[in-house]
Amino acid sequence: MRRIQLEETLVVEEWRSLDRSWANAAWLLITIGIVGGAIGCRENTSGSTAAPPVVTVAKPVTQTVTDYLNFTGNTAPTDSVTLVARVEGYLEKNHFTDGSWVKKGDLLFTIQQDQYKAQLQQAEAQLAAQKASLSHATTELARYTALLKEDAATQTQVDQWRYQKEAAEAGMLNAQAQVELAKLNLSYTTVRAPFEGRIGRHLVNPGNVVGAMGQQTALGLIDQIDPIYVYFTINERDLLRVIERQKPTGGPTIEQRRIPVYFGLANEEGYPHEGRLDFASINVAPTTGTLQLRGIFANPNRTILPGLFVRIRVPALQQRDALLVPGDAVSFDQQGEFLLVVNAKNVVERRGVKTGPQVGELLVIGEGLKPDDLVIVEGLLQAIPGRAVNPQRATSGAPAKPKP
Numbered sequence: 001m002r003r004i005q006l007e008e009t010l011v012v013e014e015w016r017s018l019d020r021s022w023a024n025a026a027w028l029l030i031t032i033g034i035v036g037g038a039i040g041c042r043e044n045t046s047g048s049t050a051a052p053p054v055v056t057v058a059k060p061v062t063q064t065v066t067d068y069l070n071f072t073g074n075t076a077p078t079d080s081v082t083l084v085a086r087v088e089g090y091l092e093k094n095h096f097t098d099g100s101w102v103k104k105g106d107l108l109f110t111i112q113q114d115q116y117k118a119q120l121q122q123a124e125a126q127l128a129a130q131k132a133s134l135s136h137a138t139t140e141l142a143r144y145t146a147l148l149k150e151d152a153a154t155q156t157q158v159d160q161w162r163y164q165k166e167a168a169e170a171g172m173l174n175a176q177a178q179v180e181l182a183k184l185n186l187s188y189t190t191v192r193a194p195f196e197g198r199i200g201r202h203l204v205n206p207g208n209v210v211g212a213m214g215q216q217t218a219l220g221l222i223d224q225i226d227p228i229y230v231y232f233t234i235n236e237r238d239l240l241r242v243i244e245r246q247k248p249t250g251g252p253t254i255e256q257r258r259i260p261v262y263f264g265l266a267n268e269e270g271y272p273h274e275g276r277l278d279f280a281s282i283n284v285a286p287t288t289g290t291l292q293l294r295g296i297f298a299n300p301n302r303t304i305l306p307g308l309f310v311r312i313r314v315p316a317l318q319q320r321d322a323l324l325v326p327g328d329a330v331s332f333d334q335q336g337e338f339l340l341v342v343n344a345k346n347v348v349e350r351r352g353v354k355t356g357p358q359v360g361e362l363l364v365i366g367e368g369l370k371p372d373d374l375v376i377v378e379g380l381l382q383a384i385p386g387r388a389v390n391p392q393r394a395t396s397g398a399p400a401k402p403k404p
Helices: 002-046 114-149 155-187 236-246
Strands: 054-058 061-084 089-094 107-111 190-192 197-199 218-235 260-265 273-280 290-297 309-326 331-333 336-342 348-352 354-359 362-367 374-378 390-393
Touching (some): 107 218, 236 290
Antiparallel strands (some): 061 218, 089 107, 197 218, 336 374, 354 362
16 A cells, blocks of 8 residues: 555656756747847847948039920911901802812902992993093083183083083092992902912802802811911910029020920820910910910921910020939939939938929929039938948030920
8 A cells, every 4th residue: 555655656756856857948930039029129220231222423504505495285376267258149159179289369259240230330331421521511511611701601501511621520420430440349259268278178069149138158177387376375484484584694585586495286295296385475365374476487388277285395594503313313202303412421301302394314403402412313212211221423415406
């Protein structure tokens, strides 16, 4: 019995010894983990194991630039006329092909002429009758004036022939006017091109009565498109800025100076067409706060049609020195446009800027940049504001020339 109890006591002691061994091993593992984690944290916070990323930096280019104002507008013909029938009659013939190019004075329409030729003959006959009446009255007045001196005629007879002569003179003037009116109406039966341009389709077919009841029936439309106009508007803010820049120059006004204007069509790159500003409205529209402007452009190939949407660029009246950076260096976020620059400690800084017009592949920086700033131009993805970088200077080429 005592032997059994002794064996049980030995078994219990062995289990207790095993429990203490496992507990000691567990505590040892926990201690190693804590120490290792602490050492790892100290190594990560030191930052001595990771090298700063390499970025390419460059100073902004200083260059004399011309500011441009960009607008949108529409083309319009320099002259546009709706051809109408000014006399009544049957339309006899159309003398052109729809959509063709016509020259000044070309015959376009013919209206029935018979009645107007007859009216001219009638007016000329009336004029001849009045000339005969004037000649007879003049002769009789001279005769009776001589007889009055010989007491062979009375003063009443002389006065009567003087009245007949003056009435014949007035009648002849009236007849001459009727002849001129008849000639004018006859000339209206032929409708000719008032200038060189492109004519649209005919609006009335031959055989129809035109100009009935004094109505001026539209026969067709003709436009002059060489040269061609471009109309656009400038807002009040830009207008005041242009006026303010013009003050110190002391130059002529906008009406006295030849100001170049450039435009490009929707399918064209840049602004390949060059013209000049030839008109500015005399007042600002109070409802829109804009001033209407107009440019005139050569159109020798007649490919630019009225009514096209165009992009317009007008150079400012004064040049200035500006800082330019590559366009790819400018980024944009919720706060606006910005550049990444490297300070004296090789730490990246975010610099908010205001950009201006594009000059070649460079972009004008209006505000927020200094001439000695080092702008990151390559490696933007590795540059994080507040982090150190390894800046490398870029080889700067010649600045791009401005393109209109």
